[in-house]
Amino acid sequence: MINCISTKKTIIFCSRLSDCSITEEGYKALASALRSNPSHLIELDLTGNDPGQSGVKQLSDLLQDEQCSLKTIRFLKSPAAEEACEYLTKVLGTSPLFLTELDLSEDKLGDLDGEKLSSLLMDSHSKLEKMKLNNCDRTEKSCSVLATVLSSKTILKEMNLNNSRLLDSGVKEIFEGLKNPVCELKILKLSDCSITEEGYKTLTSSLRSNSHLIELDLTGNDPGESGVKDVIDLLRGGCCKLKTVRFLKSPAAQKACDHLTEVLGTNPLLLKELDLSEDKLGDLDGEKLSALLMDSHNKVEKMKLNNCELIEKSCSVLATVLSSKTILKEMNLNNSRLLDSGVKEICEGLKNPVCELKILKLSDCSITEEGYKALASALRSNPSHLIELDLRGNDPGQSGVKELNDLLQGPNYSLKTLRFLGPAAEEACKYLTDVLHIKNPLLLRELNLSEHELGDTRVNQISALLQDKHCTLNTLMLKNNSITEKGCAALISAFYSNPSNLIELDLSGNKLGNSGIEKICLLLKNPQCKLKQLKLSDCSITEEGYKALASALRSNPSHLIELDLTGNDPGQSGVKQLSDLLQDEQCSLKTIRFLKSPAAEEACEYLTKVLGTSPLFLTELDLSEDKLGDLDGEKLSSLLMDSHSKLEKMKLNNCDRTEKSCSVLATVLSSKTILKEMNLNNSRLLDSGVKEIFEGLKNPVCELKILKLSNCALTEESCSALASVLSSDSSSLKDLDLSNNTLKDSGVELISDGLKDNCKLEKLCLSDCSITEEGYKALASALRSNPSHLIELDLTGNDPGQSGVKELNDLLQGPNYSLKTLR
Missing domain, CATH: 3.80.10.10 (Ribonuclease Inhibitor)
Known part of the structure; x- marks a missing residue:
């Protein structure tokens, strides 16, 4: 041929x-x-x-x-194929029979009939193996054309429909064609085709039925909740020839996905929560992670990076993520050491208008006041999304809480929940707010809970709040709150954890005891303790507690400047132990309050000036030679009544006593003191003065045992008042010296009347008192009436007459009489 x-x-x-x-x-x-x-x-x-x-x-x-x-x-067998060829030649400017790749992107397909196109592609003269229809506005009809093509026996191996708005309805049409046994398509690219979860279900169903497809590109679509899983399950199931499915649009996203799949053991596209705690983030680049999270196939809404040693670079990664348009709603960075520098990086991301994060958890991240300020600033810049912020376990400094708390009040801010406190501290805060009606406890610098019946249980609860660094109290007053050693231990433990803000603490009126004070001493020894004022009035502290306080203040002398111990019992050395600290140049202590009342304080200051030493160091107060001066009786009584006074003996010998000064002594004796002995020898009291003193002795609170009134210009006139004292049930007097006073027999007879009934006197000195035989007889008679107490009687310098000595001497021989010494 x-x-x-x-x-x-x-x-x-x-x-x-x-x-x-x-x-x-x-x-x-x-x-x-x-x-x-x-x-x-x-x-x-x-x-x-x-x-x-x-x-x-x-x-x-x-x-x-x-x-x-x-x-x-x-070349072409059918008129339909011929028509299609002519149409495409016109559109493309070249015959499709010359091509192996047919590019009909940008809607070049036009109104070409599916049957005609199929006829062309099925013809032996068509060598088209790849067809591109990218960037097309696909209608249902044009998708039907493609379905017809795919249902025909062609040599077509690849079809690209990227960025064409197929929708789920279009995908259904196309995959009907793929199900046809004659379809030998191997590569199908459907990037950015507005396919949703429904479309993914359609394609997985079709691929299970029948398909030669080995590569599928679904980048840029929205798989919904189950789309990715359906496709991945299909790949794992081995029921189709599909080998490669592309979900992620960028190589960066794919690298991030591969890295995380290896780290987590599962594809992150299957997760809604991405847990990269314990430093699983590794060296993953921020741009790559952002690319993954920004991809439409990513469904991660929550990211956890707890317990990570985050460096500045990794914080920068997170900032990049937050600055990207993702669907991330929650980020947990609990117990990761961000520091303020890391928080500032993250804040840069929060400021970005595209950031839609709703929950940010930053508990125990070593953030300080500076970091809180950065967060507040960031939320002011972009106030519309974050609704919950967790900052538990950080240290806000003086202003951190307020900076952020102000945002809760602002109408323009979405922030609804700001967590500073753990559950126990939150409960304590709620108690203060709801029960005690204390507004915003975390914003307070001074908290006065005095006189509330808190007890140890409530104090334990409040301690949980006090130990949190978000509680920045400078002053705490817990006066008369029924706190014991147990509650004190809880308080001090709290302050030991959070010691840097407290400047003043008042625990007065609580029975803390020495064991409670020992706990307080632990706080005082803490180098971080900044306490300047400590009030421990009426806390049942004894000498042992005073010693512990002195030791603690020596070991950390730099802060406490004022200590109140009024109403406690310092024992013999307690006051001295602490007072010595005032002389120590290393110690900041400037003021120690021992005395409860201003009156006692005035008396102490006066006597210190007069004596050259503090009366609180003494057990014997010698104010002889008129050193008492014009000191008021009430003031002296206040001093002697104070638990810090250890004065048991007072000497006022050789004084020119006035009625006023005797009244002072009467007031002292009428007060509850530990005074046991008073010497007024050679002081011109006169009868009027001594009567004042005896009125004081009659007071039931008076515990004076020894009274010396030798040579005080007393006469028989004062003896009637003395007899009343001696016969009183309440009298504690054991030793009375009235020597060298002109009492005479009449005076002794009155004294003898006092000795007869209820008298507890054991020693009586009446030497040189102008007593004669008649007086001796009166004394003997009195001692016969009440023989059980007086054991020593001194009558030297008197005139007993013929029988006086015998009258009394007989008593020494009688077995029923206590008298042992008769002078």
Whole structure:
């Protein structure tokens, strides 16, 4: 046949070679023959043959050759294919039969009928293996065209529909075509085609049915909750030929996904919560992680990076993530050492308007006041999204809580929940607010809970709040709150954990005891303790507690400047132990209050000036030679009544007593003191003065045991008042010296009346009192009436007459009498 065509004498106008099993080699031979003898053949029909890669081109080139008479070459079998070819040639500017890749992007497909396009693609002369229809506004009809193409037996291996708005309805049409057994498509690209979860379900269902597809690109679509899982399950199931599915749009996102899959053992695209705690983030780049979280296939709404040693670089990664448009709603960084520098990095992300984070947890992240300020500033810059912020376990300094708390009040801020406190501290805060009606305890610098019946239980509860660094109290008053050693231990433990803000503490009126004080001493020894004022009035502290306080203040002398110990019992050395600290240049202590009342304080100051030493150091107060001066009785009584006074003996010998000063002494004796002895020898009391003193002795609170009134210008006139004292049930007097006073027998007779009833006197000195025989007899009679107490009687310097000595001496021999010494 070829030889015939090649012969110049042969004249053939039309040659029909349809379905003659001609291949590329035959097409080349025909082209060569027609070039040799181009003048006669005008029509050639090769429909139904296989031109290979170059056959169509070889012959089509002859149509352009002016020497060749060939006008018509038929390649396509059906008119429909012919129409499609003509349409596409017009659109593309070249015949689709020359192409292996057909690019109909930007809606070039137009209104071309699916049957016609299929006819073209099914024809043996079509060598199209790849079709691109990117960036097209697909209608249901055009998707139906594609479905028809895919349902036809073609050699099409790849179809790209990227960025074409297929929607789920379009995907259903296309995958109907894929289900057809004749479809041999291997690569399908559906990036950014507005496919949702429903479309993913359709494609997984179709791929299970029948498919040659080995690669599927779904980047830029929205798989909903289950889309990714459905596809991944399909890959794992081995029920289809699919080998590669692309979900992620960028290589950076893919790298992040691969890294996290390796770290977590599961694909992060299957997760809504991404747990990278314990430093699983590793060296993952922020841009890559952001790319992953920004991808539409990512459904991570919560990210946990708890217990991480976050460096500045990793905080920068998080800032990049927060600055990106993701669906991330919660980030947990609890117990990760961010520091203020890390928080500032994260705040840069929070400021970005695209950040839609709603919950941020930063508990125990070593954040200080500076970090709180940065957070407050960031939330002011972008106030619309964050609704919950957890800062438990950090240290806000003086202003941190207020900086953020102000945001809760602002109408423009979404922040609704600000967590500073753990459950126990929160409960304590609620108690203060709801029960005690204390507003915003965390914003207070001074908290006065005095006189509330808190007890140890409530104090334990409040201690949970006090130990939290968000509680920045400078002053705490817990006066008369029924706190014991147990409650004190809880308080001090709290302050030991959070010692740096407290400047003043008042625990007065609570029975803390020495064991409670020992706990307080632990706080005082803490180098971080900044306490300046400590009030421990009436806390049942004894000498042991005073010693413990002195020791604690020596070990950490730099802060406490004022200590109140009024109403406690310092024992013999307590006052001295602490007072010595006032002389120590290393110690900041400036004021120690021992005395409860201003009156006692005045008396102490006066006597210190007079004596050159504090009366609180003394057990014997010697105010002889008129050192008492004009000191008021009430003031002196206040001093002697104070638990810090250890005065048991007072000497006022050789004084020129006035009625006023005797009244002072009466007041002292009428007060509850530990005074046991008073010496007024050689002081001119007179009867009027001593009567004042005896009134004091009659007071039931008076515990004076020894009274010396030698040479006080007393006469028988004062003896009636003395007898009343001696016979009183309440009198504690054991030793009375009235020597060198002109009492005479009449006075002694009155004294004797006092000795008869209830008298507890054990020693009586009446030497040189002008007593005669009659007085001796009165004394003997009195001692016979009340023989059980008086054991020593001194009558030297008196005149017993003929029988006086015998009268009394007989008593020494009687077994029923206590008298042992008679002078």
